Amino acid sequence: MGWLFMRSLGGHATLKAYLDDQFTYAREDRRSRVLASGLVAMRTYYAAVEHVTVSTGAREVWALGLPGPIQSPRPGGLCLWLQGHGGIHGPV
Numbered sequence: 001m002g003w004l005f006m007r008s009l010g011g012h013a014t015l016k017a018y019l020d021d022q023f024t025y026a027r028e029d030r031r032s033r034v035l036a037s038g039l040v041a042m043r044t045y046y047a048a049v050e051h052v053t054v055s056t057g058a059r060e061v062w063a064l065g066l067p068g069p070i071q072s073p074r075p076g077g078l079c080l081w082l083q084g085h086g087g088i089h090g091p092v
Helices: 015-022
Strands: 002-006 030-040 044-053 059-067 080-084
Touching: 015 030, 015 044
Parallel strands: none
Antiparallel strands: 002 080, 030 044, 044 059
């Protein structure tokens, strides 16, 4: 567990757009994209993320939750801070 602090959104217009982009990518062997997401009360970011293995077409969709608090951008100050938690929780 730890904290992530940032001073820039890397050119993204909103915090939600920045976070969506962090989980969207394409590589030779796999790709990932955010199917749907929401930023609830500037406290928690939720997303449904799709991973596709290019060679087989195998698709996996998983849920992501990032607990806050998340701060709005401030000139010259912190714009994003998240508390990170380790661990993967799957079906029981």
